[in-house]
Every structure is written in C-alpha cells, then in structure tokens.
Amino acid sequence: MGMSVGGGSDNDLNAEINVTPLVDVMLVLLVIFMVTAPMLNSAVDLDLPEGEVTTLEDPDSKLILSIGKNKDLFLGETPVPWTELADKLTTNRRIQTERELYIEADKNLPYGVVVKAMATAKNAGVVKLMMVTDPNAASDDVTQWDAEAAAAGNKGKKRRNRN
Numbered sequence: 001m002g003m004s005v006g007g008g009s010d011n012d013l014n015a016e017i018n019v020t021p022l023v024d025v026m027l028v029l030l031v032i033f034m035v036t037a038p039m040l041n042s043a044v045d046l047d048l049p050e051g052e053v054t055t056l057e058d059p060d061s062k063l064i065l066s067i068g069k070n071k072d073l074f075l076g077e078t079p080v081p082w083t084e085l086a087d088k089l090t091t092n093r094r095i096q097t098e099r100e101l102y103i104e105a106d107k108n109l110p111y112g113v114v115v116k117a118m119a120t121a122k123n124a125g126v127v128k129l130m131m132v133t134d135p136n137a138a139s140d141d142v143t144q145w146d147a148e149a150a151a152a153g154n155k156g157k158k159r160r161n162r163n
Contacts, residue, residue, distance in 0.1 A: 062102050063076060063092070063098070063101055064102040064132060065103045065121065066103075067104070067106065068106055069108055071113055075088055086120050086123065089124035089125070090124045095124065095125060099128060100126065101128075102130045103117060103118065103132065104131070104133075
C-alpha cells in the first residue's frame with residue numbers, strides 16, 4: 001500500500017491506486033486468452049447454403065451428373081459406370097471448356113457416395129461444382145429430422161479437426 005511521509009493523522013485516506021495487483025490479474029488473463037484462443041478455431045469451416053434456392057435459367061444447357069438411389073450414374077442422359085467416370089469427365093469437351101458441372105443426387109444416398117463423385121469431378125478438372133436441388137423438397141417435415149437426430153444421440157455433434 002502507499003506509505004505516508006509527513007504530518008497528518010493515521011486516518012487520512014490514501015487516494016492513490018495500487019496498480020500492481022491489477023497488472024498481475026491482467027497478465028494472468030492475457031496468458032489464459034493466449035493459450036485458449038488457438039483452440040477455439042479447431043472445427044471445420046463450413047460455408048453453408050442459404051435456405052432459398054434460385055432456379056436454373058436454362059437447365060437443358062447445363063451438364064448434369066445425376067446419381068440415382070441405386071448409385072447409378074448419368075452424365076447428361078448417358079449412363080456411366082463408376083469405373084469410367086474419371087475418364088468420361090476428363091475427355092468431356094464441355095467440362096474442359098466450361099470447367100463446371102452440376103450434380104444432382106437422390107436425397108437418400110449416403111454422403112460418401114456424393115463426395116466420391118465430387119472428388120472425381122474435381123480431379124478431372126472441374127473448377128465449379130454446383131448442387132441441383134428440388135425447390136419443393138423444402139416442404140419436408142423437419143420436425144421428424146429433429147426427432148431422428150435426438151434418437152441418434154450426439155453422433156451428429158462430432159467435428160473433425162482440419163490440421
């Protein structure tokens with residue numbers, strides 16, 4: 001505390017602030033924030049789509065890769081086996097010039113099937129991948145999805161570190 005030099009009684013108030021404890025607390029807080037801040041950004045960064053969709057101006061002129069519920073592939077109207085997908089995409093003239101591909105997939109397909117098709121398209125030179133959705137699908141009963149997620153437990157809350 002402050003030391004009084006000079007005359008006066010012992011009951012005089014000391015108006016000086018002792019900043020040493022304040023500095024100690026601030027340094028401890030600074031160290032805590034410096035240690036915890038890098039750990040806060042360990043989740044996957046996602047750019048989630050908005051709820052509203054825009055319709056394609058001319059869907060017939062776009063090259064669409066369709067994946068059916070039985071995992072059957074169609075590039076436009078042509079059926080393509082999975083083993084030949086990379087070759088078909090690499091040699092496709094429209095993909096090599098436009099560098100874009102629309103993907104439509106059955107909503108009940110496993111996530112990994114769609115990701116495999118997207119990875120194959122990226123490796124074939126596609127720069128711009130877009131998903132085709134059904135605008136009427138927004139009327140699905142999302143309360144049922146909440147019930148299914150709650151029944152499954154915390155499985156959906158896992159996040160992977162991208163380091």
